[in-house]
Amino acid sequence: MVELTIFALGILLIDLMIPRGWKWINAVGAFVGVLFAALCTWQIQSMLPPRGLFGFYNSLLVDRFAIYFWYLFLAGAAISILISVHYLDVEDEHHGEYYALLLLSVVGMMCMAAGIDIVLLFIGLELMAISTYVLVGFLRRDRRSNEAALKYLLLGAFSSGIFAYGLSLFYGISGSTNLAIIGRAVSAQNPHNPVVVIALLTTMVGLLFKIAAVPFHQWAPDAYEGAPTSITGFMSVAVKAAAWALLLRILVFGLFSLRSVYTPVIVIVSIATMTGANFAALTQTNTKRLLAYSSIAHVGYMLLAFVAMGTSQPGSPGFLDGLKGILIYLLVYTFMNLGAFAVITSLRQRNVIGDELDDMAGLYQRAPVESALMLLFLLSLAGIPPAAGFLGKYYIFLSLIESGHYGLASLGVLYSLFGLYYYLKIANSMLMRAPMEPERLPVSLGMRFAVGVTALATIVIGVYPEPFIRSVNWSLGIAQSPHVAAMLK
């Protein structure tokens, strides 16, 4: 695990260096750090044995699944950094800590994706969470930001406590902190043993809180609205992807034997999530809040794929397509959602907050290219082909059909109509209304780059998804060796 240590140290070294530089040097340093981390990941990937590498006394397992998520986190972080430069400039809050915290939270995420020891998983989770608490409240002079951070901190700490309680019960059941051993110990138990059920439910509360599923979603709209927009984007993709990685690690790779217990809960949660989020999003007038609810709705769709997995045999088409669906969804979501947030961020000017729906009015005149790309992101979020979002939707509904959940599938597609409606609300005000202030919108270079990259990814994944599907297959070991199925036994 030399490489991993080297690159983690690399990030930390850069962390130490950046506060001293000029404003933009911080960003460049952070960006280089991310690239360096990606390079190291690539090196690990090239020497990876099929079953993965163990590290830190077997508490860390760098397998293909982890590598896939690492790339996802790094891509999310890199794009967020590009967006942040302009935003922090406008807010006059250019501090090195911002980027340091961003990178630290990525380190936390990496531990979450690669950990197979519950202690490490918890440490990773907290590292990520605490960094994001601070980032949410980074605008010290903005009351919304402070309020959001406090709310997020209180609720987040509470859920972490419940989560830790669940993990401690599992430790009690199995006598080990290793997820594989816990899994084996639990599968030997009766799944309806009250202690196991309580441990499972409390663990799930923590996980569902982190992915912001209804009814544990209350923090999300406030935190998303109050946080600096660049952080909102980061939270909605990278932090969410990390929470999903953790959820999959624990519930699928660790506790799959309990699926008969947790799947009914997930069914209810997913229906509640889609319902609550879609209805709430319909009436929003703040773009950030609207996208916050929409991102909760997307969690609902991903949970549908999780239901499909939980109700089919490991290795059957329904199971594999559900798992692939979640991974692909997170991939496309990273790009399309960050793209949308990048456009919203560019609306933030010196004396305009720019996150109300009215601020989008007439964007086509003020920034024609950005508004066209925003339309692309919105359509992608609504799942209209050939944008990438369709691919995620495709896999999720396919897995539901394959596992026989016709009712849930119909419900899901009906809710996607709600989604289209509120995305079109943004598109309408952007393309079909007269602008409030006619002058052209100045868009910084980094921002252009971020919007361009995310748009390109959204189109390429949508039009030619083959290599991306292959990489997901690779990360799940479906193509060469069925190591996922092996892990589950």
Place this chain on the structure above:
Amino acid sequence: MQSHILSIILFTPLVGAFVLLFVPKENKDAIRWTANIFALAGFLISLPLVPMFWAQRFLPGFKFLEGTPNNWIPSIGAGYNLGIDGISFLLIMLTTLLGWISILSSWTAIEIRVKEYYVWFLVLQTGMLGVFMALDFFLFFVFWEAMLVPMYLLIGIWGGPRKLYAAIKFFLYTLLGSVLMLLGILFLYFHHHTVTGVFTFHIPALYQTAPLIPFHYAIWLFVAFFIGFAIKVPMFPFHTWLPDAHVEAPTAGSVILAGVLLKMGTYGFVRFSLPFFPAVVSHPKVQSWMIGISLVGIIYGALVSLMQKDMKKLVAYSSVSHLGFCTLGIFVLNSAGLTGSVLQQINHGISTGALFLIVGILYERRHTREIVEYGGISNVMPLYATITMIMFLSSMGLPLLNGFVGEFTILQGAFTANWRWAAWAAPGVVLAAAYLLWLYQRVFFGTVTNPKNEKLHDLTPREILTFVPLIIMALWIGIYPKPFFQILEQPVNQLVQTIHNNSNANAPVNAQVAPAPASQAPVAVAAKASN
């Protein structure tokens, strides 16, 4: 050897849209010229397809196949596969013709955001052509949905006063249909895997397995597809988006909407619903429901048309009535009905497309579509009045014009199946004559009562040019429809054969023994041979 003519036809408009992006926004005439050149090129390029297709019109199966199955996304079994038969051939020719005419007709009508307008219009053109050409369900679905976006923007940006409402309504309604259809497609795809062990969206492959689906599943799949297509057509209870969309859309948008977009629904019935679920469609109960709502659509659309005060709304409701004839022809399930239905789809594209152009011309001059605002127009615009008369007569089904041939064949098919169906449909023809002639009388006859109408100028050469091809086609189909019947003969007979062979398939007993339907075998052979 593969011919790439379909791909060339398909992507010419898209290339045009791309080129347009580099024309400066301020130079409106350059934009108009570029768009028109590409639109005309799109039409001209499709013309060589006519003799090429004519030579093979009696050969079975899909022609001009392109691409091998699953070559696009092998991991999920989706391919870039194109191919046409007589039905899609006619619709493609209609699309390229109407696409050119609509773009030509927008020259003076569109004054704001000209560049975007033409870009979206050309993108729309590619989307529509793709729907008719795709032989892969994934590809089909991509075109089917992607095409909604430009149409939504055309209505929403260049539309009338209630454009936002109409645009969202259009998008939501049609998306509702298509997402349900998506579930149906996914079921077929998975079912194909269960039967054969292969994941593929290749439509000829799905033709083999879909009829094996047990009836109690097939009926729900049929419903899912039905909702998708019925909203698009639109059939009677699903039609409410249509008047809004038509009234608010710009003229060219209405032409394309009526002329081509609505045909996607009927095309979907012919291409997918009938061969995929033969036992369901030939089930007496399902069939009488389908015929029933078609008949309601015919009469209801015509009655509502009678009462309209707005010309465009009148034409919009008349579409509901005319499309009722098309679905009636489809669901009588015999070759006369199906042939008539496809022909009537082409006729409707020609006549109703022309009617929208006619309304658009008056609107461009007076900026109102209220019938009471007009009267005596034939005195000030004689040429316009003549052309309008021809197109009205074609739309109401006068012999020697195209509408007659289509409606007559449909009624003949309906009569063979059950004379009561024909008897119920016939009043639709009479009512069509009533609302169109009454409209003509109110707008064109008499003296000019409204002083604002005295100074109206007659058609410009460009406007005449938009009508010439439509009139030629109307006369051709009306006087000598034999070539069209020949083109449709093979695919329609094959379809009827498929339904006949499988009418008691979808049953679990037959699922074990049912061989691949004989008439389908050549399709598979042809597909293989071309690879």
